[in-house]
Amino acid sequence: MNARKILTPALSLAGAACLFALPALAAGGDLGAVDKQPVNLSAIGMFIAFVMMTLGITYWAASRTKSTSDFYTAGGGITGFQNGLAIAGDYMSAATLLGLSSLVFAKGYDGFVYTISFFVGWPIILFLLAERLRNLGHFTFADIASYRLDQGKIRTFAAIGSLTVVCFYLIVQMVGAGQLIKLLFGLDYNVAVIVVGVLMVVYVTFGGMIATTWVQIIKAVLLLGGGVVLTFLALSRFGFSLEAIAKSAIASHKDGVKIMGPGTLLADPVSAVSLSLGLLFGTAALPHIMMRFFTVPNAREARKSVFYASGFIGFFFLLVCILGMAAITIVGTDPQFFEGGKVGGKLIGGGNMPVMHLAKALGGDLFLGFLSAVAFATILAVVSGLALAGASAIAHDLYARVIRKGEATEREEMRVSKMASLVLGVLAVVLGIAFEKQNVAFLVGLTFGVAASVNFPVLILSMYWKGLTTRGALAGGIAGLISAVTMVVLSNAVWVVVLNNPAPIFPYEQPALFSMTLAFLVTIIVSKLDRSASARAERAAFDDQFVRSQTGIGAAAAAKH
Amino acid sequence: MSSAIPKPSLNPAYERVRRNPKFHELVRRRSRLALTLSAVVLVGYYSFMMVVAFAPGLLQKPLSDDSALSVGFPIGAAIIVLSWLLTGVYSHFANGAFQDLTDEITRETLQ
Numbered sequence: 001m002n003a004r005k006i007l008t009p010a011l012s013l014a015g016a017a018c019l020f021a022l023p024a025l026a027a028g029g030d031l032g033a034v035d036k037q038p039v040n041l042s043a044i045g046m047f048i049a050f051v052m053m054t055l056g057i058t059y060w061a062a063s064r065t066k067s068t069s070d071f072y073t074a075g076g077g078i079t080g081f082q083n084g085l086a087i088a089g090d091y092m093s094a095a096t097l098l099g100l101s102s103l104v105f106a107k108g109y110d111g112f113v114y115t116i117s118f119f120v121g122w123p124i125i126l127f128l129l130a131e132r133l134r135n136l137g138h139f140t141f142a143d144i145a146s147y148r149l150d151q152g153k154i155r156t157f158a159a160i161g162s163l164t165v166v167c168f169y170l171i172v173q174m175v176g177a178g179q180l181i182k183l184l185f186g187l188d189y190n191v192a193v194i195v196v197g198v199l200m201v202v203y204v205t206f207g208g209m210i211a212t213t214w215v216q217i218i219k220a221v222l223l224l225g226g227g228v229v230l231t232f233l234a235l236s237r238f239g240f241s242l243e244a245i246a247k248s249a250i251a252s253h254k255d256g257v258k259i260m261g262p263g264t265l266l267a268d269p270v271s272a273v274s275l276s277l278g279l280l281f282g283t284a285a286l287p288h289i290m291m292r293f294f295t296v297p298n299a300r301e302a303r304k305s306v307f308y309a310s311g312f313i314g315f316f317f318l319l320v321c322i323l324g325m326a327a328i329t330i331v332g333t334d335p336q337f338f339e340g341g342k343v344g345g346k347l348i349g350g351g352n353m354p355v356m357h358l359a360k361a362l363g364g365d366l367f368l369g370f371l372s373a374v375a376f377a378t379i380l381a382v383v384s385g386l387a388l389a390g391a392s393a394i395a396h397d398l399y400a401r402v403i404r405k406g407e408a409t410e411r412e413e414m415r416v417s418k419m420a421s422l423v424l425g426v427l428a429v430v431l432g433i434a435f436e437k438q439n440v441a442f443l444v445g446l447t448f449g450v451a452a453s454v455n456f457p458v459l460i461l462s463m464y465w466k467g468l469t470t471r472g473a474l475a476g477g478i479a480g481l482i483s484a485v486t487m488v489v490l491s492n493a494v495w496v497v498v499l500n501n502p503a504p505i506f507p508y509e510q511p512a513l514f515s516m517t518l519a520f521l522v523t524i525i526v527s528k529l530d531r532s533a534s535a536r537a538e539r540a541a542f543d544d545q546f547v548r549s550q551t552g553i554g555a556a557a558a559a560k561h
Numbered sequence: 562m563s564s565a566i567p568k569p570s571l572n573p574a575y576e577r578v579r580r581n582p583k584f585h586e587l588v589r590r591r592s593r594l595a596l597t598l599s600a601v602v603l604v605g606y607y608s609f610m611m612v613v614a615f616a617p618g619l620l621q622k623p624l625s626d627d628s629a630l631s632v633g634f635p636i637g638a639a640i641i642v643l644s645w646l647l648t649g650v651y652s653h654f655a656n657g658a659f660q661d662l663t664d665e666i667t668r669e670t671l672q
Contacts, residue, residue, distance in 0.1 A: 109620070112637050113613055120606045123644045127595040127602075127651055246629035260631035261621025262613045269614040276610070299663075300656050307652045314641045544575040550588055551663050553670060554572055 037349065039186035042369030043376075047185070050218075050377045051199065057214045061207035068410050071208035071417060072139040072392045073294040078213055080301035084308025086213045087292050089220030091283075091309070092316050093382055094180060094375035097223065098352040100317070104324025105332070105354040108249070108259025111324055115317045117272075121280035122310035126303060129284055132463050133293040134302035135552040136545065140389075141290045142397045145458045148541035150470040150534065152402055154458070157477055159397035161454040162287040164481075166390035167431075168447045169286075170383060170424070174432025175440050177379040183349050184356070184372035193432040196380060201425035203384045204391065205418045209295060212388050216381040222374045224312060227319045230355075230371070233362040234326035242322070249328040254344065259328075271508050278512030282448030285456035287389035288382075299552050320355075327354040330361050337361075387424045394420040442493035445509055449488055453480030453515040457523055463549055466542040469527045469535040476523025483518050487511035577670050587662045591655060598651055602644045609640060 069075050078086070100118070104111030136144040142158035174193050181192035203211045238244040246260065253259050283289060296302050335341040337357040339348055347353050360368040395417030400408040408416075454477050461468045461476075488494060490506035527535070548554045578584050612619055620633030 109631065109633055109637075112634070113610075116606070116609070116637050116640050119641050120602060120644055123602045123648050123651075124599055126648050127599045131655070242634075243628065243630055246634075250629055258621075260623070260629070261633055262617035269611070272610055272614060273607075276606075300660055303652045303655055307648045310645050310648050314645045318638060318641060543579065544572060547575040547578045547584070550591075551578060551584070551666055553574060553578065553667055 037183055037186045040184060040365075040369060040372060042366055043185050043372035044187075044369075046370055046373035047376050050222075050373055054199075054203065054211070054215045054218065054377075054380075057218075058203050058207035058211040061210035061214065064210055065206075065208040068139070068396070068413050068417070070210065071414060072388070072396065073291070074209040074213055076295060076297050078295040078301075080296055080304025081308050082213070082217060083292055083296050083301065083305035085220045085312065086216040086295075087289065087305055087309035088312035088316070089216035089223070089378075089381055090289055090292065090385060091313050092220065092223055092378075094176075094378040096316070097227070097320060097355055097371075097375070100320045101324040101327065101355040101358075102352045104321050105327045106351065107263060108253065108255065108325075108328075109261050110263045112321050113262060115321055117276045118279060119310070119314055119317055120276075121283050122306060122313060124280060125284050126306035126310070128460075129463075130293060130302045130306050131299035131552075132549040133290060134296065134299045135549050135555045136463065137290070137294045138555075139291075139294060139396045140392050141285075141287060141455065141459060142393065142401075145462050145473070147462065148538050148545050149462065149468070149473060153470055154473055155397050156402050157474055158455070158458065159393040159402075161450065161477065161481075162393040162397075163390055165287060165447055165451050165455065166386050166393070166424075167427070168443045168450070170386050170390075170428045171431045171435050172440050172443045172447065173379060173383050173386065174428050175435050175438070177376075177383070178432060178436060180379065181376055183353075184375060189436055190433055193429055196383060197425045197429035197432070199380055200383045200387050200428070201422055203380075204387045204421040204425075209291075209388060212381075212384045213292075213295060215377075215384060219374065219377045219381045220312065223378065224316060226371055226374050227316055227323070230359055230362065230367070231319045231322050234323060234330070234358065237326070237330065237362070245322070245325050245329070249325050252329045252333050270513065271510070274508050274510045274513035277516060278445075278448045278452050278510040281456045281516065282452035282512065285451040285459055286447075287393065287455070288385040290459075291385070291389050291392065298555075323355050323358060327358045331357045334361060383428065387421050387428070390424045391417045391420040439493075439497050442488055442491075442498060445488045445491065445493055445511070446485065449484035449511045449515060450481060452512040453484040453519045457516065457519040461520075461523060463545075465524075465527075466539055466546075467527050468523065468542075469530040469532075469538050471530045471532070471535065472523045472525075472527025475526040476519045476521075479522040480515055480519030484511050484515040487515055574670050578666060581666055581669060583662060583666050583669075587659060587666065591659045594651060594654055598647050602647060605640060605644070609636070 064075075065071050067075070096118075100111060100115050102111075103114055133141075133144065136147055140159070141162065142155045145158045146154040174196065177196045178189040178193045181187050181195075182189050185192070187195075203215055207214075235241075235245075238248065249259065250257050255263075292305070293302050296305055331337050331347075331354050333343060334357075335343050337348055337353075338344070339346045347357070349356070356368060356371060359371045363370075395413050399416045400406065400413045404412075457476055457480060458468075458473045462473070487506045487508075488511055490504060491509055491511070492504040493509060495501050495504045495506075620631060620636065622632050624630050624632055624635070
C-alpha cells in the first residue's frame with residue numbers, strides 16, 4: 001500500500017517511484033485501497049456547482065466548435081495567458097496538492113527536493129521545444145514527427161505511442177478518481193468512475209478543445225485560489241513567520257531537526273537522475289501537454305504560455321511546501337486526524353491526506369468541502385485533456401491521414417473524433433472498474449517511461465537532427481518501447497508488487513535513463529546506416545523544416561473567429 | 562483551413578529565407594540564448610542534486626545560529642524562482658528583438 005509507505009520511516013525508492021508521477025496525475029496508485037467515508041454534502045454541493053458551470057461553458061463552446069481546428073485546438077484562439085493557466089492546470093493536479101504536501105509532511109526537506117525536481121523541466125521545455133512545437137505542429141505531435149518522414153509509417157507509430165500513453169494514463173486517473181472520491185465524497189467507487197467518464201465524454205464530444213481548455217482554466221484558478229487561502233490561514237497561525245513554522249515543525253516531527261536537510265530519499269544518484277530524466281522528458285512528450293502548444297495563435301504566445309505556466313506552477317509548488325511544513329504541527333499533533341486518536345499512528349484516510357486535514361483544521365468542513373470539490377474537478381479536467389489527445393490521434397492521424405490518406409472531409413473527421421472520444425470514455429470506465437483492486441503504480445512508471453523513450457526521441461531528433469530517417473525513427477522507437485516496458489516489468493512495481501517475486505531484477509523504478517538512451521542510440525545508428533533513396537530525400541527536406549521551425553512561415557494560421 | 566501540411570520541397574519561400582543573412586543571424590543568436598539558459602538551469606539543478614546525494618550536510622546547516630530553517634530552503638526556493646525568471650528572460654528576448662527579426666524575415670520573404 002503505497003500511501004502508507006510515505007509515512008514509514010524506511011521510505012524506500014520504491015515508494016518514491018509512485019510519487020514520481022504525482023504532479024501530472026490524480027493520485028493514481030498512491031492512494032491504495034481506501035475506506036469509504038461518510039457522505040460529504042458540502043463537497044458534493046460545491047462539485048455540482050462546478051459541473052453546472054462547466055456544462056454551461058460546454059454548451060457555449062459547442063456553438064463555436066464547427067471545424068476540426070476548433071475541435072482539436074480551439075481554432076488556435078487561446079491566448080498565451082489562458083494557455084499558461086491551462087498548462088499549469090494540467091500540471092497542478094490533485095496529486096500535486098495531496099502527494100507533494102504529504103511528502104513534505106512525512107519527510108520534510110526531501111519532499112521539497114522532489115518538488116524542485118518536478119519544476120525544472122518547464123524552463124527546458126520553453127528553451128528547446130515550445131516554439132518549435134507551435135511552428136511545426138498542427139493538431140497532433142505526429143504532425144511534427146512525420147513532417148519529412150514517411151507519413152503512413154511514422155504517423156501510425158506516433159499515434160500508437162500517443163494512444164499507449166493516453167490509455168495507461170487514463171487507467172491511472174480513473175482508479176485515482178474512484179478512490180479519491182470514495183474518500184472525500186463518500187460516494188461509491190463505481191459511481192465516481194462513471195460520473196468522471198460521462199462528464200469527460202460530454203465535455204470532449206460537445207465542447208472539444210474550447211470546453212476542455214476552459215474547464216482546465218477554471219480548475220487552475222480554483223486550485224490556486226484555494227491554495228493561497230489555505231496558506232494564508234496556515235501562516236496566520238504562526239504569526240506569518242516561516243521561522244516559527246520551522247521551529248514548531250522540528251519540535252513536532254519525530255525526526256526532529258533532521259527534517260531540515262536531505263535524508264535518505266534521494267541517496268542513490270542513478271535513481272535520482274533516471275527519475276528526473278523520465279519526469280522532464282516524459283512530461284514534455286505527453287500528448288495532452290504537447291497538444292496545448294497548438295491552441296495558441298503563434299510562437300510568441302507559445303513562449304508566453306510557458307512563462308505564465310511555470311510562474312503559476314512554481315508559485316503553487318512553494319505554497320504546497322509551506323502547507324506540508326505547517327501540517328507537521330497542525331495536523332501531526334492533533335489526535336482528531338489519527339485513527340483511534342493515536343498521534344503519530346495512521347492518519348485517517350491514509351498518508352496522502354495531510355493537506356485535507358489541514359483544510360479542515362484551519363477552515364472547517366466548508367473549506368474541506370471546497371478543496372475536495374476542486375480535487376474532483378482536477379481529475380475531470382485532466383481526463384478530458386487525455387481523451388481529446390487520444391481522439392485526435394485516432395481521428396486525425398490514423399483515420400484522416402493514414403486510412404483515408406488525407407481524403408476525408410472535415411465533417412467525416414469530426415464524426416470519427418467524436419466517436420473516438422465516446423469509445424475512449426467507455427474504455428476508461430470499463431478499465432477503471434476492472435483495475436479497482438489492482439496496484440496501478442507500475443502504470444505511472446510505464447506512462448512516463450514510454451513517453452520519454454518512444455515519443456520524445458523521435459520528436460526531438462526530427463526537430464534537431466538532419467540525419468534522422470524513417471527507418472531510424474521506427475527502430476529507435478521500437479527499441480525504446482520494448483526496453484521501457486521490459487524494465488518496468490522487471491522492476492519492483494511489477495516484478496515484486498504484482499508478480500510477488502522476492503526481489504526486483506531491474507533495481508530502479510523509472511527506466512528513462514536506460515531506455516531513453518537506448519532509443520536515441522538505436523535511432524542514430526540505424527539512421528546513419530540508412531542509405532536508401534527515401535532517406536536521402538528525408539535528410540534533404542530538413543532544411544525547409546528547419547526554416548519553418550525557426551520562423552513559423554507556413555505554420556497553421558490562427559483562428560478565423 | 563489549411564489542413565494539408567505543406568510539402569516542404571514545394572515551398573520556394575524557404576529557399577529565399579535561407580539566402581537571407583538575417584535568418585542565420587536569428588538562428589545563431591536565439592540558439593545561443595536558448596542553449597546558455599538551458600545550461601544554467603541544468604547545471605544548477607544537477608549540482609544541487611549532487612549536493613543532495615553526496616554532501617547533504619551542507620544543506621542541513623541552519624541559516625544562523627539560532628535559526629530553525631536550514632540553508633537548504635532558500636537555496637531550493639531560489640532554484641524555482643530563478644529558473645522561472647530565466648523563462649522570463651528568454652521570453653523577453655525571443656518575443657522582443659528576435660521576434661522583430663523573425664517578422665522582418667517573414668515580410669521580406671513573402672512580399
